Amino acid sequence: MLNNNYCHDVSAVLVAYNPNMEVLRAAIQAVLGQVSDVFIVDNASSNCSFDWFDKLEGAANVKLHLLQQEENVGIGAGHNIGIRRAIDQGSKFVLLLDQDSQVGLNMVVKLRSAYDVLNEKGFQVAALGPQYRDADNGILSRFVKVGMFRFIQCGCENNASLVNADFIVSSGSLLPVAALEAIGLMDESLFIDHVDTEWCFRAKSQGLQIFGLCGAVMTHALGEQRKEVWFLRKRTVPFHKPFRYYYMFRNSVLLYHRKYMPLSWKFADIARCLKMVVFFSWAAENRLICLKMMSLGVIDGLRGINGKRNGL
Numbered sequence: 246m247l248n249n250n251y252c253h254d255v256s257a258v259l260v261a262y263n264p265n266m267e268v269l270r271a272a273i274q275a276v277l278g279q280v281s282d283v284f285i286v287d288n289a290s291s292n293c294s295f296d297w298f299d300k301l302e303g304a305a306n307v308k309l310h311l312l313q314q315e316e317n318v319g320i321g322a323g324h325n326i327g328i329r330r331a332i333d334q335g336s337k338f339v340l341l342l343d344q345d346s347q348v349g350l351n352m353v354v355k356l357r358s359a360y361d362v363l364n365e366k367g368f369q370v371a372a373l374g375p376q377y378r379d380a381d382n383g384i385l386s387r388f389v390k391v392g393m394f395r396f397i398q399c400g401c402e403n404n405a406s407l408v409n410a411d412f413i414v415s416s417g418s419l420l421p422v423a424a425l426e427a428i429g430l431m432d433e434s435l436f437i438d439h440v441d442t443e444w445c446f447r448a449k450s451q452g453l454q455i456f457g458l459c460g461a462v463m464t465h466a467l468g469e470q471r472k473e474v475w476f477l478r479k480r481t482v483p484f485h486k487p488f489r490y491y492y493m494f495r496n497s498v499l500l501y502h503r504k505y506m507p508l509s510w511k512f513a514d515i516a517r518c519l520k521m522v523v524f525f526s527w528a529a530e531n532r533l534i535c536l537k538m539m540s541l542g543v544i545d546g547l548r549g550i551n552g553k554r555n556g557l
Contacts (some may be wrong), residue, residue: 247369250351255419256282256336258327260320263292263514264344268466272347273309274301279353282308282334288317289294308334319436319553324415332422335497337398341423343416346377356419359407359458368456371424371448374413375461376401386465388457391509394516411510412445413455417463424453429518434551438480439496443506450505487531488557491538491545494518498546 249359257280261269277281298311299550312326324341338360340353356373363370377386378508387398388410399408418441428448445455497514500506518539525535538557545554 247294250279250354251281252279252338252353253281254336254337254529255340255353255357256284256327256331256338257342258284258286258324258331258424259342259344260286260288260295260323260327261290261344264289264292264316269293269344270297270301272279272342272344275349276340276353277301277307279348279351280307280340282310282336284310284312284330285326286323287313287315288319288323289310291499315429317553319433320385320415321431321435321437321440322433324440325430325433326501328420328425328528332425337422339420339422341415341418341420343465345380345466346416347377347464348417349378349464352417352461352463353419354462356458359456359461360419360421361406363456369424369453370421371428371453371478372413372420372445373419373454373456373458374410374418375458375463377414377417377463377465380464385462391507391513393509394512395524396513396517398458401459406459408457408459410455411449411458412442413457414465415441415444418464428453435496435499436492436551436553438492439500442510443496443500443503446506446510454477481539486536489524489538490521490535491542491554491557493521494539494542495546495550496542499549499551501546502549 257276273283273285295311298309301309310330312330314323318326328339338357342348344385352375355519356375359373360370378384387400388408389412390397390399391411393424399410401408428444428451432443435443447453497518501511520534525532525539
């Protein structure tokens with residue numbers, strides 16, 4: 246089943262929207278030798294050409310599939326389009342990727358092997374995720390569990406330890422097709438932001454578990470840009486485009502109404518949102534437009550509005 250660092254039963258699904266083409270090409274190149282198929286779902290990008298797609302080094306050893314959409318359907322629907330194609334191809338596992346995430350050496354086979362170990366021990370695994378290395382500062386992430394009013398960062402005992410996490414980011418996560426069939430696909434109504442969080446807690450509500458694997462590493466960019474600011478102390482903060490704060494806050498409010506989302510997560514997320522409001526009121530350069538997007542998100546969330554919001 247596993248041959249060196251190649252997993253014949255794993256397909257990668259990468260969703261792209263107006264990507265940096267050099268970064269996207271590097272992301273595709275990095276995963277080519279580790280999976281059997283790569284499905285690139287392009288959400289109607291306006292800034293790029295894929296004329297280089299069939300000339301990627303190593304492409305002869307993997308099937309590449311470009312699935313171009315007529316409009317931006319969002320990250321949840323984009324993943325679902327690729328997941329369905331991967332299942333139709335006969336894949337047993339799906340590796341989800343963002344356009345700015347680059348898998349590390351042997352990352353996929355490490356995740357795949359860890360699944361076998363957990364499965365043999367009787368664990369019902371919904372997803373396994375790697376650590377990610379910040380593309381800007383090189384710092385390795387930790388995995389997250391939810392405490393009351395806060396998110397707890399869990400470190401690694403060693404480079405092979407498994408962390409039982411509450412949720413993981415979608416990029417780099419390995420999902421068994423059997424789990425997807427039991428839990429369901431991504432929630433397309435969220436469009437973007439919290440799609441991975443919602444799916445993980447939906448899985449946990451059905452008795453499955455989420456794991457992070459130490460020593461499996463990918464490089465990941467946090468935010469569209471990073472700035473050093475003074476907010477109680479000097480810190481480097483990732484900033485997103487203003488429209489993203491609309492979806493972050495709207496989808497948080499939408500998820501507060503769902504019974505399977507743990508009360509501890511709701512309290513911790515409310516605390517996180519309040520900190521963001523205070524921070525943007527104090528330190529952000531474009532504070533007014535970001536605060537406007539947050540407020541609009543809260544209002545629409547209370548009104549039950551979901552999906553893509555036109556005009557953002």
